Amino acid sequence: MTEPPNAPAFAQGIQDRWRDTGFYRWWRLRVVSRVEHEAVVARVLGESGWSPRYAFMTMMSAGIAVLGLLLSSPAVVIGAMLISPLMNPILGLGFSLALFDFREMRRSVTALVVGAVVAVLFTALIVLVSPLRAPTAEILARTRPNLFDLVIALFASLAGSFAIIRGKGDTIVGVAIATALMPPLAVVGFGLATWNLPILGGALALFFTNLVTIALSATIMARYYGFGHRLSSQQSWTQTVLLLLVFVAMAIPLGISLSRIAREALTVNQVRSYLSETFGAQSRVTQLDVDFERDPIAVRSIVIAPRSRAVSGDTVKAGLIKALGRPLTLQIDEVLLDPHAGALDRQRAEVKAAEEAKDADAQGAEIARLVAIAAGVGPEAVTLDQGHQRATVTASVLPGATLATYRALEQRVQAVSSGWHIVLVPPFGDMPTIRFADGSDTLDQAGTEAVGLSAWAAQRWNIAALAVPGLPASPVDHPLLNARRAQAVATLLRERGIASVSAPAAGQSFRLAAAPDGGSGSP
Structure with missing residues (x-):
């Protein structure tokens, strides 16, 4: 051997x-x-x-x-x-x-x-x-x-x-x-x-x-x-092998990253080409942003084109999805010109479109700053949807703050954010106590506010239904005081888009909670 x-x-x-x-x-x-x-x-x-x-x-x-x-x-x-x-x-x-x-x-x-x-x-x-x-x-x-x-x-x-x-x-x-x-x-x-x-x-x-x-x-x-x-020869061979291994180990992930960047650049070029072909040779794509971090990717563009080449946003979106072979969201602003407009008019339209885009970006940055201050987080934690003018943020835990505090902060930012919809998600916690006077089944102002605050919190936490203590299985008049109180609460919740499910009866005060899985929502 x-x-x-x-x-x-x-x-x-x-x-x-x-x-x-x-x-x-x-x-x-x-x-x-x-x-x-x-x-x-x-x-x-x-x-x-x-x-x-x-x-x-x-x-x-x-x-x-x-x-x-x-x-x-x-x-x-x-x-x-x-x-x-x-x-x-x-x-x-x-x-x-x-x-x-x-x-x-x-x-x-x-x-x-x-x-x-x-x-x-x-x-x-x-x-x-x-x-x-x-x-x-x-x-x-x-x-x-x-x-x-x-x-x-x-x-x-x-x-x-x-x-x-x-x-x-x-x-x-x-x-x-x-x-x-x-x-x-x-x-x-x-x-x-x-x-x-x-x-x-x-x-x-x-x-x-x-x-x-x-x-x-x-x-x-x-x-x-x-x-x-x-x-020695052994040391030289050790050096050679280690050098090769390190370079290969670094080259593989970096090559993958380069490939991803190349694919993104190709996608941007495909989007630009499709828009140019769709709106014709006399059109111009003045701004094109593609956000690859979103799922699906988000495309935003401003196109200046003759009025005769106007295309609906849904048609452009469907064509882009077919051309790219992947889902996407689209926000496209069409600046339509009269076909007989001169060069000066086209330049004015381009300047106007650029200024509007710049103003929209600046407004979005200012909204993000205001929302971040209210939520106690950094601006990068705010999610902006420029297309629907919606700002969403999850607030940090503020010492001594209640659900009412977070809703007031949201309302305060909403008041100064014209045209935007502000969504401030509070930290998860107990809902406010809903109180009834002895022998009464009617909600006073404080009780109505507590129900409204509970509905607001449920919407922010993506809770579709709340468990209401004492709510009967069927929505009919009931002689029991607890049932009448529960039905009054369920009615207010329904008006605010939140369903209700039955829960064990409580006394003249109780808290609402997320409905357990399998609960039967009231109509």
């Missing part, structure tokens, strides 16, 4: 045969021998650790970056990269991996962690004191990492490593590396300050993707130029 080959000996044999090839001799002579390895290692590892200057420059770079993101200014964001010191520790990590130098690896990782924490906390502080807290296009662009981000980080790292090793242009490529790291860190700080978890999580994923890609790419470049050539 043949003995299995010894793995270290097998690897050593492969390495010996590799060293006998002409390519190996060319590589040693033309690539490795032209690099001053000791000087490069001393420079990289000497600048890869933490220092007060490093922390200060990281804070300044992060501060400039987050201000550029808040202002949606790419020029300011790029300017922040000129002073960022992040290239040194991350290249130090890459070279220490190539050299299997665990002491320097700890120094580099410590510097990276300190820099990341300092940058995130400093940017979060700036956002907290800034009046600008709305996510801009520059911020949102760094919350969905994909395969292209990995490739960008790979190219930046290869350029940075080459510049450091050959001593050419390292300042400029340092900017490229910082571009892949500092903006995502600033967005993490923004997400932390605004407690926007999707933005925080997306930016954090992008930062780690770039960090790992740059470090491992630096390791590859360092090994190519002969750093770590004294390592």
Whole structure:
């Protein structure tokens, strides 16, 4: 029986045969021998650790970056990269991996962690004191990492490593590396300050993707130029396998993300093409927004078209569903022009449509802000339906607040939200007590208010029926006082759209509760 080959000996044999090839001799002579390895290692590892200057420059770079993101200014964001010191520790990590130098690896990782924490906390502080807290296009662009981000980080790292090793242009490529790291860190700080978890999580994923890609790419470049050539064959094979596994593990989810982004872009193009074909060559799609986070997706568009090409919204929706092969909701505003209108009239119509869309967005943002204040939550927790002008939010627990308090808050926001329907869902709790005077089966003002408040709470909690103590099984006049009281309550509930089911009789005061499953609702 043949003995299995010894793995270290097998690897050593492969390495010996590799060293006998002409390519190996060319590589040693033309690539490795032209690099001053000791000087490069001393420079990289000497600048890869933490220092007060490093922390200060990281804070300044992060501060400039987050201000550029808040202002949606790419020029300011790029300017922040000129002073960022992040290239040194991350290249130090890459070279220490190539050299299997665990002491320097700890120094580099410590510097990276300190820099990341300092940058995130400093940017979060700036956002907290800034009046600008709305996510801009520059911020949102760094919350969905994909395969292209990995490739960008790979190219930046290869350029940075080459510049450091050959001593050419390292300042400029340092900017490229910082571009892949500092903006995502600033967005993490923004997400932390605004407690926007999707933005925080997306930016954090992008930062780690770039960090790992740059470090491992630096390791590859360092090994190519002969750093770590004294390592054993087993260590070299371990490096190779781990590098491949890490890149594959990152590439798969990032590739899926890129595929999703591509599908979304294709969907937007299909919607735009369909609208252009439907309304004719003389029409113009001036605004098109597709919300892929909703299920089904929500399409909103403004189309300027000749009056003769007017199409009903239902027809457009049916055609889009057929063209895309998926369900959707549609809000389309048609600006119809006389066919003989001149260019000036068309421009005025476009300006008017754009202003109306902008005003609608601004009004929606203001409604979200007011509703969020009333509910004790952030604006991102408010669900806006621009098409039906409806704002929905689940309120946080407010100390000492009752159901009446939450309804009053809803009514207060409703009073200043002209044209909008406000829905404030209170925290789940007991309904108010409904009281009857001794011997009376008539609800007074307080009792009527309690029934109305119970019906309001049931609607907000999506409860279709309430259990009414003492309600008879059939809705007929009943001589018992408890039954008459229950029927009076059931009548008020029915007027407010809430069904009633029977429950054990109570005295002159009781609370309503959600009907148990299988209850028989009164007509």
